[in-house]
Structures are given as structure tokens and as C-alpha cells.
Amino acid sequence: MLGPLGSTTTGQTSQDVLSSRKLFSRDVGYLRDLALFWPFVIYTIFAVACLFSPPDRRFGLRLAAVALAALLLARERLLLFVVGLGFIAIQCAINLVLHPWNWGLFVAAILTACPFLVANRYWRKRKLSYRLPREFRLVDALWSIASLCVAFLLMYVVSPFNHLW
Numbered sequence: 001m002l003g004p005l006g007s008t009t010t011g012q013t014s015q016d017v018l019s020s021r022k023l024f025s026r027d028v029g030y031l032r033d034l035a036l037f038w039p040f041v042i043y044t045i046f047a048v049a050c051l052f053s054p055p056d057r058r059f060g061l062r063l064a065a066v067a068l069a070a071l072l073l074a075r076e077r078l079l080l081f082v083v084g085l086g087f088i089a090i091q092c093a094i095n096l097v098l099h100p101w102n103w104g105l106f107v108a109a110i111l112t113a114c115p116f117l118v119a120n121r122y123w124r125k126r127k128l129s130y131r132l133p134r135e136f137r138l139v140d141a142l143w144s145i146a147s148l149c150v151a152f153l154l155m156y157v158v159s160p161f162n163h164l165w
């Protein structure tokens with residue numbers, strides 16, 4: 001069948017096009033999880049750091065609440081959690097190589113690397129609710145940078161040091 005401009009049509013209705021859930025040639029669920037990755041990782045790192053400091057414990061609880069909200073808003077929660085663990089394990093390993101030895105950092109590296117490596121070993125062909133793209137493109141990079149900027153802006157808003165209230 002020929003379309004209005006002479007090209008062939010696939011027979012898709014407008015309902016089929018709307019149900020495909022694509023934005024920037026990416027699945028909307030993938031873009032949501034990509035946008036929630038950085039807030040989850042950053043707020044988790046800062047929340048753990050602040051929770052062990054008595055004067056900053058209330059701020060740490062705020063950050064932990066935002067990290068938990070980011071995790072709950074994600075479609076693939078386990079994937080987000082495991083990738084966050086891997087990122088933190090890599091950062092700990094880099095810090096152990098570049099800085100003097102620190103037992104606390106070593107324990108954090110072990111506690112984050114072990115679940116990541118176990119998940120990597122036994123979770124090879126998990127069925128996700130969306131298809132992961134084969135390559136990381138400019139759209140993904142810009143989306144990640146925008147997510148980082150919004151995460152830091154939100155951290156400024158929830159910070160007790162911003163003097164907005």
C-alpha cells in the first residue's frame with residue numbers, strides 16, 4: 001500500500017505507534033532508569049558518608065530518602081542497584097590505588113564488589129522490561145549530564161546550608 005508521499009506503509013495504526021514508547025530512539029523506561037542512575041548513586045554515597053557523622057545525620061537521612069525515592073521510581077530496580085554497586089566498587093578500587101591505604105575504604109570496596117561480581121556471574125541473560133541499546137550515543141551522554149545537573153541542584157535544595165528557607 002502506498003502512503004501519501006508515495007512510500008509504502010507498514011500498516012501500523014496510531015495506537016501501535018503510541019504503544020511503542022520511544023523517545024530519541026530509546027525506550028522511555030530505559031531513559032527513566034538512565035536519568036535515575038546518577039541521583040541514586042550520588043545520594044547513596046553522600047548519605048552513607050553523612051550518616052556516620054553525628055552533626056550531619058539529619059542531612060544524611062534526607063539524602064537517603066532521595067536515593068530510596070530514585071530507586072523506587074526506577075523500572076529495573078535490581079539493575080540500577082547492581083550497576084550502582086559496580087560504580088562504587090570501581091571508585092573504591094581507584095581510591096585504594098591512588099591514595100594511602102585505608103581499611104574503611106577497603107571494606108567498602110569488598111562489600112560493594114562482591115554482590116556486583118556475583119550478579120555479573122549469575123545474572124547474564126536477565127529478561128528486562130525494555131531493550132538495552134547496543135551503544136551509548138550522544139543522546140545518552142546528554143541525558144546523563146542533565147541527570148547529574150538536576151541531581152546536584154536537588155542536593156542544593158535539600159541541603160540545610162542553602163539558606164533558601
